[in-house]
Amino acid sequence: MNAARALDPLRPRRPGGMGRGAMFALVVHAGLILALAIGVSWRSSEPAGVTAELWAAVPEVAAPAAVAPVAPPPPQPVMPKPEPKVEPPPPKPEVNEAEIALEKAKVEKARREREEREEREAKEKIEAVRKQRELAEKQEREKAEKLAKAEEQRLAKLREDQLKRMQGQLGATGAPQSTGTAQRDAGPSANYAGRIVARVKPNIVLTESVPATLRAEVELRVAPDGTITSRRLVKPSGNTAWDEAVLRAIDRTETLPKDTDGRVPSAITIGFTPV
Numbered sequence: 001m002n003a004a005r006a007l008d009p010l011r012p013r014r015p016g017g018m019g020r021g022a023m024f025a026l027v028v029h030a031g032l033i034l035a036l037a038i039g040v041s042w043r044s045s046e047p048a049g050v051t052a053e054l055w056a057a058v059p060e061v062a063a064p065a066a067v068a069p070v071a072p073p074p075p076q077p078v079m080p081k082p083e084p085k086v087e088p089p090p091p092k093p094e095v096n097e098a099e100i101a102l103e104k105a106k107v108e109k110a111r112r113e114r115e116e117r118e119e120r121e122a123k124e125k126i127e128a129v130r131k132q133r134e135l136a137e138k139q140e141r142e143k144a145e146k147l148a149k150a151e152e153q154r155l156a157k158l159r160e161d162q163l164k165r166m167q168g169q170l171g172a173t174g175a176p177q178s179t180g181t182a183q184r185d186a187g188p189s190a191n192y193a194g195r196i197v198a199r200v201k202p203n204i205v206l207t208e209s210v211p212a213t214l215r216a217e218v219e220l221r222v223a224p225d226g227t228i229t230s231r232r233l234v235k236p237s238g239n240t241a242w243d244e245a246v247l248r249a250i251d252r253t254e255t256l257p258k259d260t261d262g263r264v265p266s267a268i269t270i271g272f273t274p275v
Helices: 002-007 020-040 097-170 192-203 240-253
Strands: 216-222 228-235 267-272
Touching: 192 240, 192 267, 216 240, 228 240
Parallel strands: none
Antiparallel strands: 216 228, 216 267
């Protein structure tokens, strides 16, 4: 019975006496008051640990001690910004009239030199263009003169050739249908060979008869006056007697008659037959 009362602190005790339960309740209330006081004043001071020794009939496990929250660091004081230092304006340099005049003179001189240089360069460019144009005109003029001279020479030659043709036609002996430009034909006329045969044949002496089909061709070299300077058998007839008789007859003839134009060809080949 006494043990049950001691375990129940809320159970009223009899007046006139304080047991262990009352003492326990008193200690608990004192602890609660102390905890409230610590909770109120934790910001100003760090709570100190409290140890209480309790006596109870039944062993009890104490609750963990309350952990005080970590106080945040105090705010840093805000330093005021320093006021900018205002420097006084530098003193104005003293105006030197002589230096100003000298500087103006330098600027003016540089300007004149620049203008003179630009004007000189412009004149040089103009002169170079003029010389180049003159050279091109000279080359064109020389080329035109060469072409004109060549054309003049060509026309002069054409006139000269035309004049020679006209002069040659005055004494020409060719046929009307002739296309040559010489005054006379280089070869003998058509009947000149027959005239030579008629001159030579009377001088042929033959003691034996020969076929009428024989033909001996002889080349004659003649001087401008018609004198026979040489003769050569170029194509024998096949009959020695006839060939020799023709050559002896030419030697006896000695000279040839002139052609219709009054000339004698320097060389001519004549064919001789017995008939």
